[in-house]
Amino acid sequence: MRPTFYSKIPKRLIDIVGSLAGLVILSPLMGLVYLVIRLRLGTPVLFRQDRLGKFGRPFVLYKFRTMTDRWDSSGDVLPDVERLTPFGCQLRRTSIDELPQLFNVFLGKMSLVGPRPLLPEYLERYNSFQCRRQEAKPGITGWAQVNGRNGLTWEQRFELDVWYVDHWSLWLDAKILWMTVVKVVCCEGISQQGHATMPEFMGSVGSRTQSRRDG
Numbered sequence: 254m255r256p257t258f259y260s261k262i263p264k265r266l267i268d269i270v271g272s273l274a275g276l277v278i279l280s281p282l283m284g285l286v287y288l289v290i291r292l293r294l295g296t297p298v299l300f301r302q303d304r305l306g307k308f309g310r311p312f313v314l315y316k317f318r319t320m321t322d323r324w325d326s327s328g329d330v331l332p333d334v335e336r337l338t339p340f341g342c343q344l345r346r347t348s349i350d351e352l353p354q355l356f357n358v359f360l361g362k363m364s365l366v367g368p369r370p371l372l373p374e375y376l377e378r379y380n381s382f383q384c385r386r387q388e389a390k391p392g393i394t395g396w397a398q399v400n401g402r403n404g405l406t407w408e409q410r411f412e413l414d415v416w417y418v419d420h421w422s423l424w425l426d427a428k429i430l431w432m433t434v435v436k437v438v439c440c441e442g443i444s445q446q447g448h449a450t451m452p453e454f455m456g457s458v459g460s461r462t463q464s465r466r467d468g
Contacts, residue, residue, distance in 0.1 A: 263423060264364065271365050272358035283352055286344070290318055293340055299353055304370035307390040311373050312362040315353035319344050348437045354393045366426040367392025368414035371454070378456035386414035389421065396425075399432035403451045 276283075290298045297318060304314040319341030337345075344350040357363040363370065370391035376384070397405060397413040405413070417425070 264426070265361070267423075267426075268358050268361075268364050272355045275352075275355045276359065279352060279355075282349070286317055286349060286352075289340070294318055294321060294338065300350075303373050304391065305373055305376055305387060306362055306370065307387065309376050309384075309387050312357070312370075314363075314370055315356055317344055317350040317353060319350050351393055358393065362391075364390040364392045366394055366429050368395050368417060369398065375454050378454060380457050382415060383411045383457070385418055386411060389414075389418045394429060394433040396429060399429055399436055402436065407454045408457075 287298050300316045300318045300320075301313050302316075303311050306312045319338065320336040321338060323336050341350070354363060358365055367389045368386045368391055376387075379386075395414065396417040397410045400413055401409065
């Protein structure tokens with residue numbers, strides 16, 4: 254069911270209350286992680302990147318930094334797998350690196366639940382079906398995250414994202430949040446096989462395994 258004006262109100266209220274409560278309760282943990290990253294990786298501690306919001310509007314996403322800024326002899330950034338630190342792996346495995354996105358939720362750029370926000374350059378690579386994922390506000394977690402996460406192919410992720418858009422309900426959001434807790438505890442779907450994170454989406458026709466170059 255697509256959200257109506259009135260059904261969006263409780264969803265937004267849940268986002269505000271949930272993100273604010275999360276920021277307050279998790280502030281000691283976030284403060285500790287901030288200090289450890291500052292000591293181990295230096296600055297910046299937060300990774301910032303433009304992502305696609307609802308209807309394709311760009312916004313700045315926040316995450317804890319998990320990679321170094323290592324370059325090769327030619328001045329190019331090394332692949333993710335070579336820049337991802339053991340500490341960064343632990344942050345990703347436990348999804349602690351995602352916690353700063355609670356600020357994005359509180360500010361209204363994201364929701365607790367929705368399709369994961371992707372890179373702006375992907376928008377022109379979507380076909381008409383894939384583009385429908387942008388009808389929902391992006392989320393910290395989503396239907397694709399609890400059904401395979403980065404272990405899915407891009408086509409599978411888009412199928413699940415559009416399914417969520419068509420079947421959204423507050424009950425479904427509650428189910429996804431609970432399933433997310435289970436997935437985080439089990440550390441499932443952190444990356445796609447053969448990649449440190451997820452290969453770049455190059456469109457429906459053909460693909461490449463170039464890194465996302467994120468932190």
